[in-house]
Amino acid sequence: MKGEFDNIPIVDLSALVASATPEARAETVAALKSALETSGFAYLSGHGVSEDLVEKMRQMNMAFHDLPMEEKMALKINEFHRGYMPMSSSTIVTSSVAKVTKPNRSESLMVMHDVPEDASYAGEPMHGPNQFPASLPEVEETALAYMREMTGLGERIAEALAEALGLERDWFAKYFDTPTLFLRLLHYPEQPDEEELFGSAPHTDYGFITLLKQDNVGGLEVRNKRGDWIPAPPIEGTFVMNVGDILSKWSNGRFVSTPHRVRNLSRKDRYSQPFFYDPSMRALVECPEAMLEAGETAQMEPVLYGDYLLERLNKNYDYRKKAS
Ligand SMILES: O=C(O)CCC(=O)C(=O)O
Numbered sequence: 001m002k003g004e005f006d007n008i009p010i011v012d013l014s015a016l017v018a019s020a021t022p023e024a025r026a027e028t029v030a031a032l033k034s035a036l037e038t039s040g041f042a043y044l045s046g047h048g049v050s051e052d053l054v055e056k057m058r059q060m061n062m063a064f065h066d067l068p069m070e071e072k073m074a075l076k077i078n079e080f081h082r083g084y085m086p087m088s089s090s091t092i093v094t095s096s097v098a099k100v101t102k103p104n105r106s107e108s109l110m111v112m113h114d115v116p117e118d119a120s121y122a123g124e125p126m127h128g129p130n131q132f133p134a135s136l137p138e139v140e141e142t143a144l145a146y147m148r149e150m151t152g153l154g155e156r157i158a159e160a161l162a163e164a165l166g167l168e169r170d171w172f173a174k175y176f177d178t179p180t181l182f183l184r185l186l187h188y189p190e191q192p193d194e195e196e197l198f199g200s201a202p203h204t205d206y207g208f209i210t211l212l213k214q215d216n217v218g219g220l221e222v223r224n225k226r227g228d229w230i231p232a233p234p235i236e237g238t239f240v241m242n243v244g245d246i247l248s249k250w251s252n253g254r255f256v257s258t259p260h261r262v263r264n265l266s267r268k269d270r271y272s273q274p275f276f277y278d279p280s281m282r283a284l285v286e287c288p289e290a291m292l293e294a295g296e297t298a299q300m301e302p303v304l305y306g307d308y309l310l311e312r313l314n315k316n317y318d319y320r321k322k323a324s
């Protein structure tokens, strides 16, 4: 049943490759479906992303946040949502989950899909230059390589999700021809245990799916239907995957987008790197007729993913509020 969970299952994705037997693939799809219908969360093992690259990305995340504040501030987030977000610059006012009054206790470098200067869509909303530290070129190299690998994983998962919804395997592909990608390199300093104070306040994610790598500190929690916060501690070799709001709507509520939060009460710094795999800005998101059962109606109004995303971002990020 939706929301009734006390732990988050591990789903082994190794059978999502072309060489796997149809039976093994079907079992994996069924396991993923069950997790996403119940908690909207799963730990993914057998994901095929190089552990060396994951570790390199973590090192670069730490190295970036160790840079002098001046250097980070010179990369302050631009109108294309790329660059450095200092501590206390976002408050999740669209949270349907909690009254959020205090800004998040985190700082981050937001990296998005690379936009070639001569692309026809360069300069459109969310399509502009990334900002990387010139003194640490490996941050850029690693982030771009990491996003490429994670995009491959996102594609394999989208195929499995289509099958889980009873659609053709490649059903989602047309909506991801120029996917909207976010890699957020987050640093959470230790925080006091204080009312309404969070590294990341209770929220649901906006997009399609989130693939999170966290370090070994812990602090992520997921809320079940009873209102208990279930810890989602790190498990080596896995990503934490969760369903975002647009996938939940797209699937007519089959997959659930579940509230989660971060409190870093560990007395150590925490680093994490969520990757958000979202449709093209121009994708028209509409519940597929082929998915609906007899008598079932689509709950969502069709929406351009870009319009939906900009509305959410404009409300939550200080740097965008003046412009909107
Ligand atoms: O850092 C984490 O563990 C979770 C971050 C998160 O929920 C988000 O960025 O949406």
Ligand SMILES: [Fe+2]
Pocket (backbone or CB within 6 Å): 203, 204, 205, 210, 260
């Ligand atoms: Fe999140």
